[in-house]
Amino acid sequence: MNRIKRAGLAAAVLALGGLAWAQEKVPYDTPPDEPQAAKAGVFHGPVRLKAVGGVIDTGPAWGHSGPWVEDVDGDGKRDLVVGDFSGLFHLYHNEGTNQAPRYAKAVNLQAGGVDAKVPIY
């Protein structure tokens, strides 16, 4: 690598501050972080989200709900997407408002004409 490129690379690394550190090997021996305890009184609830059919439950697919909120169909109302251990993505369309969401029966997000799916096992 010529001198100018190398100097430029070094300058770039310095500028970025090295606050993530490049290392090929996984730092396996890292001890877990110790958390400060949760404060009481920050949240209401918690309550389980419901859809048309009742409490949302990914149990039949071995659970491991992975929720995300996004306006999927672009109608201005934020919908709910829930992944689970099947690798599918269940879309709960918001039939209410952004202040008071009301979720319809789930349909599977489609990708390329089939259910969108990520490999699980």
Next chain:
Amino acid sequence: MDFDGDGVLDLVSGSYDPGELSLFRGKGRGAFAAREVIKDKSGKPILKVPDQKNRVESFGSWMTLVDWEDDGDLDILVGTFDGMIFMRRNEGTRSSPSYATGNEWVKVGAKALRTPGGEHANPVIADWDGDGHWDIVTGAADGGVYWYRNIGERGRPTFEPPVALVAKHEGTGYSELAADEEPKPGIRSQIAVTDHDGDGKLDILLGDFCTYLHVRKDLTPAQKRSFASLREKENKATKFLRDSMEELRARFKERMKGVSESDWNTPENSAKWQKMYNAMKDSPEYKKNRAEYERLQKASLEYIDRSIAGKRLGADPAVAHGYVWLFRRK
């Protein structure tokens, strides 16, 4: 998230096995193109162990996008099965990303970030304290939710040790007794941070996992005592089986002294593990406890409310659930 800056919503996701990152490009109005694996600039899938010899080495990934360097393009953050987070720098542009081939591990002070309990990290980007800097908020295998506050400057994120926003789950998350009132959030939290009720404050959605024993409500006092006795015996057997696994892992770790953990999955070392594992399973004490565990599981079935468990009730009297909990900020 808009992965390629074309103004159309895309879908990105990690996965369990083999842990590759998936992109479904949005075509608008909720339609998506077929799955693509997200690769680095050399054409290799982005993985925790890019040159893995065994596909399990990188399993269990969660991804999100963030402009780490504050240079106008999105970089990738990947949470790993062992509770750590690595970044892949985007060396391309917003609309034409090109990711670095090496992992950069997110730090807290001098050491790598590792979630409390040391398992699972599903990083989500949110400015939790509203100070103008994005923070990392994450779930973990222990069911807690942890906020890593960013006290750095634009383009130079610096993270403080975590503050729990939600306390971890008390219990194993398996075969817990379903109580009459609302259950509590389970284990393996996967979160979204979003203003769920449009009141201007960020809330938390927590997806979980837990298996529950839905005990029949019509049991006589004698039956309740019998069931309690079964549970006690089963807990003893389960404890023995769990302790045996713990002890096996410790023995394997001892055997692998001097060997880097990233080489534990080589065919040679995997074979060593397999041999030790089989020896444990074939030991008389282990076999006895295993048989006892299975007998007690079967005996428990008649105490379970089948109207709740339904078709899912198999050999295991406990039934899996995965809820989505709303923690609405006051």
